Amino acid sequence: MAVGNRIIDLLVVGGGTAGIVGAKTAAGFGARTVLVEQARTGGDCLWTGCVPSKTLLSAAGHAVTARALTGQAPEFAAVRKRIFAAIDTIEPVDSPEALEAAGVEVIKGTLRFRAPGVAEADGRTIRFRQALIATGAAPVSTGIPGLDPGATVTSETIWELDTLPRRLAIVGGGPIGCELGQAFARLGSEVTMIVRSRILPREDPDAAGLVREALETDGVRILENTTVENAVSTDAGCRLLLAHGANVDADVVLLATGRTPRTAGLGLERIGVSLDTEGRVITDTRMITSNPLIWAAGDVTANPRFTHLAGVHASVAASNAVLGLKRRVSGTVPRVTFTSPEVAAVGLTTADARLQHRARTVRHHHVDRAVTEDSTGGFTRLIVDRRGKILGGTIVGPRAGESLAELTLAVQKGMTTSDLAGTTHPYPTFSDGVWNAAVADVRERLANPVARRAMAALVWFRRHRLDMPENHRRDR
Template structure:
């Protein structure tokens, strides 16, 4: 039956991670589900985000090793080939065919909401009961006067480069800027980062310091606490004029200064969906918008812009919409910056003295796996309350993202350092950092005067009574014995 002639239970707008997960969730419950995507399913994660960037980082690491061993980095053409191969391998999982196999109907086109319960796609009228908005976000434009668009790339267009930039200027200091800046430096580009404040401003300053040192060792020039005021075109490329009077000559400019939600043209005002000042869809903890029949998830909302967040939030939204549940999303959100070293964090990352928080840090020079790998520059830091409850923390080092999983569960479930310390961990692993920090905290709490006094009393009692022969009085009181102790 044509889609125009029936009512859709859940209309999903957008075919990225949030849209795909939300649509499959709804279809799995037996709901009549339609997904509309104007370009290609898979979203930023598959085509311009997670998959290509992490493949690039891996290739860049191999390139750095090749340069050390042979004096020659990897050819950029080989790097691009590897990136496209990774995308091609993963793409079928996110394809329209895979969605249709899961019971989701897919339409390609641009959607506009016309009125409550009615949308239009390329002239076709779609009637629906509920909808999930999952249109994502796009990198912001430059806003730099005089900047030549011909030398400008963003995180979603840098993959179109067919040659390695000799000189790359990265405007921004967040995770994307740091990851791509380090990768291109390792591939052989001369990289300069221009940062408004400091790199990784949301992370523990000690973690940012380690990343800064690593970037510098890879040849990245970092200019912090400054901005690009203007740009002029030169015979050799472009010259960026900075606020502090300095100038940066470059062939290519990578803009990594944030993302803006894709809401323009959707007609959300016609269906009573409110936006915040940044243009993001406002949702509650159930992912419901100001219209109780419209839901939203992913980068189009004000929530952290991570693929794992988009998927979980979309699943909650679809479950609530289709089944009438009132599930709420978790406020515990892990994040990882995949530089070398990796920076992984969850929950609180700095202690607040007024709340009697404590920071328990283990340097990776005391983590045996790091010693064996000669990667001891990182650390594991737990943020705890006075009772040993784990409130969050930061891990810096190889595979920090994997080690963060246990810490994320601990924060989510309200676990204590005693819970972690009392759990057998595999050895030797990088996750020993979390375990060692927990053990150190438990030992310190056991060393407090009150606990030490109680422990000493218990030891005294055990020393006096355990293992001593019973008295004649006690023996005579035992059934079946005589005062001599013989039956």
Template sequence: MAPSDGIIDFLVLGGGTAGIVGAKTAAGFGATTVLVEQERTGGDCLWTGCVPSKTLLSAAAQAKTLRKQTGQEPDFQAVRGRIATAIRTIEPEDSSEALEKAGVQVLPGRIIFTGPGTAELDGRPLRFRQALIATGGQPADPGIPGLDPARTVTSETVWDLEELPPRLAILGGGPIACELGQAFARIGSDVTMVVRSAILAKELPEAVDIVRESLKADGVTILENTTVTTAANYDGGVRLQLADGTAVDASTVLVAVGRTPRTINLGLEKVDVRTDGRGHVITDERMRTSNPLIWAAGDVTAQPQFTHLAGVHASVAASNAVLGLRRRISTAVPRVTYTSPEIAAVTSTGSGDGQAGTPRTIWHSHLDRAITADRTEGFTRLLVGRRGRITGGTIVGPRAGESLAELSLAVHKKLTTSDIAGTTHAYPTYSDGVWNAAVLDVRERLASPLTGTAIKALARIRRVVIDGRRINSKPGTPPESGARH
């Protein structure tokens, strides 16, 4: 619906997850909302991120099982078809039509801020009261001399490959690199990862060790603590020269060395929106920028780059903008690396306990569901702060991301291990690991000298009370019958 006075209440730049959620939230509150997207709505998650990569991982897991059972090699074209089907099935939820139905006007084109409350869309002037910057990010350029773009793909263009690369070199060791590396290895590529430091550097070393061994078992060669100095084409592929003097030959190179925010040529200086040294829009805990009438969410900000955070943060931003609220984003930040096994973790970015705490670990060799599934190569670890408060945790195992939800809620709501231990959990499940780790902490705290002395004293008092009732009761009368109610 067009604004009656020609001024847009809420202007959204970008049609990815953050833009879609922010626009729908604002429109739902009655604000005239316009979303501008220069390509297609849905963003990285739908077209080149979450949806295609998780579909690929599922297909790769099935391919591994099929090869083991029958010796049949995967059909890469069938895998590509399955990815296309998944995207096609989910796409209507993120489409322009769905946004229009929700009350959001969608305009195609390139937009730039021109001054306070003004912007231009392909030269057409627009006026707005408030705006949400949700332009996302893009794969970073590794800047390697001689690397031929024609033989290079990124997390955005790898889906355009029409044939399975026989030899795939991956630059990077983060979640994207590990997930795609394992998937392509299981489908049939000869995969080599070249990692500047170590794979999954943000995760616990014990968790990384398990995933590293799993990647190697699937045939992935991992070269850590090394870099590519130069690259050159040769007959049939690319030769990557490494800093240690060795070389890696590949038919295709997948660059996965991080992402950079899309903030260039947005005219941010015209509206006093500040960025950090890497170009990310700076926001406060309410997702407001240095301009109090302009907000930001998603990968364009310096917040952790996860789809779930983009959506939640955009909802917070739109609610604060349209209703004048002062909602703050949660300090609980969950993340999942969807390798096999998965690594799922949640940490707190807030003050106080933060990530500090006593670790309580249940190894899955002692977890009944893991034993029955013959998947014991993992663990569940809670970080426990003062008074038993759960400050974070890590889970390694099949579907670890599903069990993480309980830990994320615990960190967000400042629950204690006693809260978890006192909640009945279904048996046998992988979430038993969370419950068992909580029970372990409760028992450890009960075993402390001070608590132990108090418990023993209560037990003695209770024994005296029961003995007194037994002695004073009449023959044939239950000991409790004389108690007053």
């Protein structure tokens, strides 16, 4: 398929997770689909996000075990080799060749919209009926006066380090800062985290507290409720001057303070696509922008920035665009921070007493698998309404992300704790925490006076029914 003078059914801008899923979805329906990517397909997830960071976390976990057994941790060069091997293994799935095989034409170049239905990329004019914007977001890399760019990395550029930093300062306390901070500390770096409020501010305070304890156990110094005022260069790197007067010396500074959408230079104003005050593309729940023929998905939008969400949203957008459907995206969004312990959450994580919500918490010293693994420090907490409907929850512990899948389905489908309690679960698993919390909620509801009187009446009726003479006839 060539662009030529043919009008493309769906033009996809960006070759990350959202772009790849959206393009393959459209092509799978038989739509003429073109994807334009200025760098390399695979996006942040493959090259600088999910794949390298989770490989790093795995290597760091193995380093803890190796140090305990042998007194030595793996060389940083070996860790980097393992990271690049993981990327190389997964890359073919996201490659231009894989997209072409799925019926998508791939163009490498920088795209700019020229007018409604017209774009230009790599010197070629593309005429299209509809478009999907999936250009993603980039880490914020500035903001501290005096900070030497040569001593600074982001979540995108930290993978370019060829030696382990002796002193690593991290500005930011979200999932990226916590994950990378713990990993580098376990590999041997002296890590200091500088956090404006507290680490993992979106998560249950109890969950954040357990992660804080784990990070400190691994040697991470955490400075919460403070900011960096400015920085000065030193012979070994830089010195960060904090708001309360303290200093932090570092060889490398990781900026993990957020991401900014990649919308500059696209020419969105020429096709009537509106942005919010932070430059993010505004969409409705069907992923339509202010231009009804332009769709958007992934980190370029105002939605939570998760790879799994980008893929789902792009699939919905492409299906709606190509087939004329009116599917809406779900508001049930699971999230996981892959520290040790993991923190996984979905839906509501705090009970609202005004709405008669209640929290059902199971500490993991009551989860047998956690006992056998000697990892009982976590907990599972469900948030339910007065009728037992599951509204959300938080899980902290090993494999919390896997255990969250059942809880996510329960929230999505409006299930109750009775539904979970009445379902047979495999034993022993870490997901027993979800089941045990559901059972505890059901038992407490059955213990209220009305339920107890009703059950007592049923027991009395059953007892007297069985005591009737016709129920005691002898077998003949």
